[in-house]
Amino acid sequence: MGARVLLVGMGAREHAVAWKLTQSPDVEEVFVAPGNAGTAQIATNVPIDPKDIDSLIEAANDLKIDFYLATMDDPQPLGLVDRLRERGLPCYGPTAAAAQIEASKAWSKQFMVDHGITTAIHRTFRDHNDAVAYVESLPDAPIVVKASGLAAGKGALVCDDREGALLALDTIMIKRAFGTAGDQVVIEERLQGWETSTHAICDGETAVLTPSATDYKRALTGDRGLNTGGMGAYSPSIDVTTALSKAIEQEVVKPTIEGMAALGSPFNGTLYPGLMITDRGNYVLEYNARLGDPEAQVLMARLNSDLFTICRAAAEGGLSSVDISWSKEPAVGVVIASGGYPREYTTGHLIDGLDKIDEDVQVFHAGTALTPKGVVTNGGRVLTVVARGPTLAAARAKAYENAQFIRFEGAYMRSDIAEIEEIR
Numbered sequence: 418m419g420a421r422v423l424l425v426g427m428g429a430r431e432h433a434v435a436w437k438l439t440q441s442p443d444v445e446e447v448f449v450a451p452g453n454a455g456t457a458q459i460a461t462n463v464p465i466d467p468k469d470i471d472s473l474i475e476a477a478n479d480l481k482i483d484f485y486l487a488t489m490d491d492p493q494p495l496g497l498v499d500r501l502r503e504r505g506l507p508c509y510g511p512t513a514a515a516a517q518i519e520a521s522k523a524w525s526k527q528f529m530v531d532h533g534i535t536t537a538i539h540r541t542f543r544d545h546n547d548a549v550a551y552v553e554s555l556p557d558a559p560i561v562v563k564a565s566g567l568a569a570g571k572g573a574l575v576c577d578d579r580e581g582a583l584l585a586l587d588t589i590m591i592k593r594a595f596g597t598a599g600d601q602v603v604i605e606e607r608l609q610g611w612e613t614s615t616h617a618i619c620d621g622e623t624a625v626l627t628p629s630a631t632d633y634k635r636a637l638t639g640d641r642g643l644n645t646g647g648m649g650a651y652s653p654s655i656d657v658t659t660a661l662s663k664a665i666e667q668e669v670v671k672p673t674i675e676g677m678a679a680l681g682s683p684f685n686g687t688l689y690p691g692l693m694i695t696d697r698g699n700y701v702l703e704y705n706a707r708l709g710d711p712e713a714q715v716l717m718a719r720l721n722s723d724l725f726t727i728c729r730a731a732a733e734g735g736l737s738s739v740d741i742s743w744s745k746e747p748a749v750g751v752v753i754a755s756g757g758y759p760r761e762y763t764t765g766h767l768i769d770g771l772d773k774i775d776e777d778v779q780v781f782h783a784g785t786a787l788t789p790k791g792v793v794t795n796g797g798r799v800l801t802v803v804a805r806g807p808t809l810a811a812a813r814a815k816a817y818e819n820a821q822f823i824r825f826e827g828a829y830m831r832s833d834i835a836e837i838e839e840i841r
């Protein structure tokens with residue numbers, strides 16, 4: 418009998434992971450809480466809020482779940498892995514203590530300082546007056562103010578000057594724009610460079626880097642518009658050389674895994690640091706403790722090995738004994754969003770063209786819902802169309818060709834995902 422695997426989340430990332438898991442001969446059924454119209458087609462959706470840990474535990478019990486694979490940020494700091502493991506359930510994902518590396522920027526900055534991991538100079542504050550006094554003591558220069566807790570990727574305010582930083586402190590600590598995520602703030606120097614990230618599959622002791630992937634955060638073509646959850650991605654990244662990847666592995670991933678183990682909180686799960694590459698070195702901006710979205714969609718499209726075998730081995734501390742192989746073919750993922758996202762948008766629009774997609778192209782759902790009239794939009798990011806090809810250009814062309822088939826009122830996609838103009 419195969420395993421019954423639980424995922425928590427409702428994005429295209431969860432759909433991509435579920436899709437990969439269903440290809441495993443060792444998986445009997447995948448359950449996604451709460452899932453979307455895409456996961457409903459290949460797995461069983463379970464209508465539970467990702468932060469409702471009690472109900473997730475109950476469902477794991479009722480549904481006879483054998484394995485939990487963490488993909489989204491919310492449940493782990495709330496102790497989902499700890500509580501499932503207490504019940505003897507193997508999990509790929511960090512305990513609440515280990516998940517602090519993402520859930521508390523104040524904690525992770527101190528961790529980096531303690532373990533010699535290069536990061537921007539910073540101070541942490543709980544008191545607004547103290548934070549204001551500190552900013553006023555600094556030269557009037559660019560500065561970054563971050564809510565320490567989980568803020569759905571919106572809690573880092575990059576400021577041009579002292580006035581902007583004071584406004585940011587007011588937004589986070591007085592207006593409480595990010596709720597309790599703003600109980601603590603991190604104030605740090607603003608770095609100059611270019612951004613990249615790394616994903617590593619970790620079993621507490623061993624870390625294996627995935628291929629590189631680049632995401633596109635801005636809403637509009639040409640890197641204009643507001644920051645979003647991600648409008649597309651491709652893998653491998655043109656600007657991540659083997660040397661850079663090795664450097665990140667040695668300077669960041671390895672000392673992080675060793676440091677967490679030394680603290681008695683070995684890191685199990687996907688470690689996904691965000692970095693700024695500068696003339697002075699490779700700086701860690703933050704850690705995430707799960708897969709990126711939309712990076713997951715292109716990485717899953719390139720994974721040749723059995724995802725369940727990898728995650729089960731990692732859950733048991735046996736990652737070093739599994740082979741992980743990736744397709745040589747690049748993959749490109751284009752997100753189709755609701756017009757207006759990340760600001761206001763409408764939902765409930767019928768999605769056409771899902772039946773026209775090439776067989777070897779994947780459409781991973783995010784904000785979709787199944788209604789009697791068909792699949793309708795139900796969120797900001799609606800779908801990710803993912804294609805592979807012998808070259809990046811071929812993968813890109815195939816992704817866009819297929820994305821054109823998908824129609825709904827107000828549909829919007831960037832036209833420049835994986836359009837490589839310059840090689841750094």
Ligand SMILES: Nc1ncnc2c1ncn2[C@@H]1O[C@H](COP(=O)(O)OP(=O)(O)O)[C@@H](O)[C@H]1O
Nearest residue numbers: 537561570571572573605606607608691702703
């Ligand atoms: N020290 C810094 N210097 C310059 N830019 C920064 C710095 N820290 C964060 N940023 C910018 O803000 C973005 C979000 O910050 P990050 O720490 O990744 O928090 P989160 O993803 O949780 O919002 C980064 O991707 C980067 O563009």
Ligand SMILES: [Mg+2]
Nearest residue numbers: 570691702703
């Ligand atoms: Mg980030």
